[in-house]
Amino acid sequence: MSKDLAKLFLELKEELKAELENFKDAVERNVRSEERSLRTELGEMKASLNFISKGLDDAHRRLQVTLCENKQLKKENESLRTTVFTLEKDLVESQASLLKSEQYTRNRNLEIKGIEQTENEDLKQLLEKIGEKLEEPITESDVDISHRVPTKDDGKTNIVVQFQRREKRDKVLQMARKKRLTTTLLGLPTDFPVYINEHLCPTMKKILGRAVARKREHCWKFVWTRDGSVFARRTETSRIVAITCENDLNKICADISV
Structure with missing residues (x-):
């Protein structure tokens, strides 16, 4: 009886050992499969991250280029604004000088x-x-x-x-x-x-005519010429306003402080 039990126990032990080996193999296969799957997913994620990183680097580089170009454009725009302002100022001064010269030729007329x-x-x-x-x-x-x-x-x-x-x-x-x-x-x-x-030269005649019109519009009392220039005065006691160009006509207004 003892021999039969020993034999049975030995057979059971061999069976358990075989089952354990099978289980171990199955676990190892599953682990390796999961590992391969994880490696694949990690590889794909890494590739995606590299793609995103490259895209961000490209975007950052383009942004830097755009910012640099924008800065340069602002600088050029400011330079152009300064140039235009200078040219406008020179033009106004040239026109004033030309007008003065044109009127000077009539100072005996x-x-x-x-x-x-x-x-x-x-x-x-x-x-x-x-x-x-x-x-x-x-x-x-x-x-x-x-x-x-x-x-x-x-x-x-x-x-x-x-x-x-x-x-x-x-x-x-x-x-x-x-x-x-x-x-x-x-x-x-x-x-x-x-x-x-x-x-008066044609330009000053035009300015005089417009000054007279504004005088009537804003109820000023006096507009006159002296030495080829146009002057205006709101009342007998208000200050005298010189009208030397078109822009000066805005001085003839309804402002009671004038």
Whole structure:
């Protein structure tokens, strides 16, 4: 009986050993399979991470290039803005200088408005008559040249007189501002007011016209010219405003502090 039990026990032991070996082999196979699977997944994850990392590096590099280009563009833009500002300033100064020079060539001139042109007109005699009425004689030797110039009104012309000396022109202008002339006083068959003013260049005439319009619009009292420049004044006691260019017209406004 003892031998049978020993044999049975030995057989059972061999069976258990075989089962254990089989179990061990199965576990090892599963572990190796899982390991291969994990290695595959880890490899794929690593590849993905490398791809993402490369993409981030490329994006960062492009961002740096863009930032660098943007910085350079800002620098160039600022340089261009400075250049444009300088050019605009130079242009304004050049225009002002040109305007001043253009007006300077007229500093011995007067423009007479309101006298209709007649046949066989003698401007020499007409100027002598004007000087007589102004009590500031105008002789032939005082005048360099006189002639008619067209105006915006069809068929109407003004008289431009260039004096030999500016001092003489100023004296005649001073008297013309004190005494009001008419064509009747000059012995002409009509009865119209005669205006004697400084001879302004086209640009200054335009500025004067717009200044007068703004004076009316904003209820200012005075706009006048002196030495080829335009001036304005809101009231008798307010400060005098010089109008030397188009932008200065904005000074004629409704601001009560002016």
